[in-house]
Amino acid sequence: MQIINDPDLHYNLCQICIESPHSLLSELDRKVKQQITETTICISYKKGDLIYQEGRMPIGLLCLVSGKVKIFKEGVGGRQQIVRMAKPIGFIGYRAFFAEEMHIASAEALEDSIVCRIKTDLIFDIVRTNPEFAMSIIRALATDLGFSNRRTVTLTQKHIRGRLAEALLVLKDTYGYEADNATLKVCLTREDLANLSNMTTANAIRTLSHFASEGIVELDGKKIKIIDKEKLEQVNNQG
Numbered sequence: 001m002q003i004i005n006d007p008d009l010h011y012n013l014c015q016i017c018i019e020s021p022h023s024l025l026s027e028l029d030r031k032v033k034q035q036i037t038e039t040t041i042c043i044s045y046k047k048g049d050l051i052y053q054e055g056r057m058p059i060g061l062l063c064l065v066s067g068k069v070k071i072f073k074e075g076v077g078g079r080q081q082i083v084r085m086a087k088p089i090g091f092i093g094y095r096a097f098f099a100e101e102m103h104i105a106s107a108e109a110l111e112d113s114i115v116c117r118i119k120t121d122l123i124f125d126i127v128r129t130n131p132e133f134a135m136s137i138i139r140a141l142a143t144d145l146g147f148s149n150r151r152t153v154t155l156t157q158k159h160i161r162g163r164l165a166e167a168l169l170v171l172k173d174t175y176g177y178e179a180d181n182a183t184l185k186v187c188l189t190r191e192d193l194a195n196l197s198n199m200t201t202a203n204a205i206r207t208l209s210h211f212a213s214e215g216i217v218e219l220d221g222k223k224i225k226i227i228d229k230e231k232l233e234q235v236n237n238q239g
Contacts, residue, residue, distance in 0.1 A: 001049055004042040004114070013042045017063040017116045020089040024136045025063075032126060041117045051092065051107040051115055058097040060117035064088050067113020068175065068186055072195065073105045082196040083148070085174045085186075095141065097123075110186070155198040164207045165236035167197040168217070172226065180225070187222035211235075 004010055014037040018025045025036065042065070045051055051062065054074060069086040071093075083105055086092045096103045097120070127134045154166050168184070175186040188196070194204035208224075211217045216232050218225040226232060 002044050010042050013065050016065050022089045039119045043115050045109040045113045047111050049109045054103050054106045061097050061123045062092050063116045065114045068110040069107050071105050071107050080195045161235050163197040165232050183225045
């Protein structure tokens with residue numbers, strides 16, 4: 001990781017985090033936005049870097065400005081369970097931040113990424129004095145809770161094919177397609193895909209190969225092209 005000290009770059013990154021229509025900070029007044037810009041630290045991470053770690057206390061509110069991030073928990077034998085995929089522009093690790101608890105998962109950069117770290121005291125002051133911002137945070141937390149509940153059911157009740165189908169659809173909904181409107185705009189290792197689907201790597205490889213032979217997807221190394229989205233959704237719905 002490396003702190004970004006260039007003033008112009010720092011300012012531009014903060015504006016992306018603050019002014020994006022997808023950011024919860026966009027509705028704040030100009031004075032508060034200026035305070036955030038002046039006190040925020042922007043950090044660049046290389047692919048594979050840990051952004052925060054399970055069991056550590058948050059040291060600020062983290063906004064993912066660019067890149068892709070996986071949120072995962074360590075399981076038995078060091079096996080990972082990916083619980084969420086993060087994209088710009090959005091907060092990561094904010095459940096622990098607002099609960100003032102240790103992180104219960106870790107975040108790793110899937111590609112070179114930039115994160116803005118906003119001061120804890122400043123964010124809590126904004127929440128206390130800005131009911132609309134506080135409600136936006138509550139809605140975001142509630143949305144994430146709903147997603148987590150649905151994923152819990154999926155990972156415990158669906159068969160392998162249904163779990164992998166849903167994982168591919170989650171990746172599509174999170175990151176979208178490449179210019180061909182078919183290839184997922186994210187490259188995961190087969191191990192990460194397995195960890196997202198709660199299965200062994202061998203099962204993920206075998207099931208993905210079955211999807212390819214059935215004409216549901218097309219594989220090119222780590223790249224996955226969804227050929228038949230309707231059939232993929234059908235497999236997902238059948239569980």
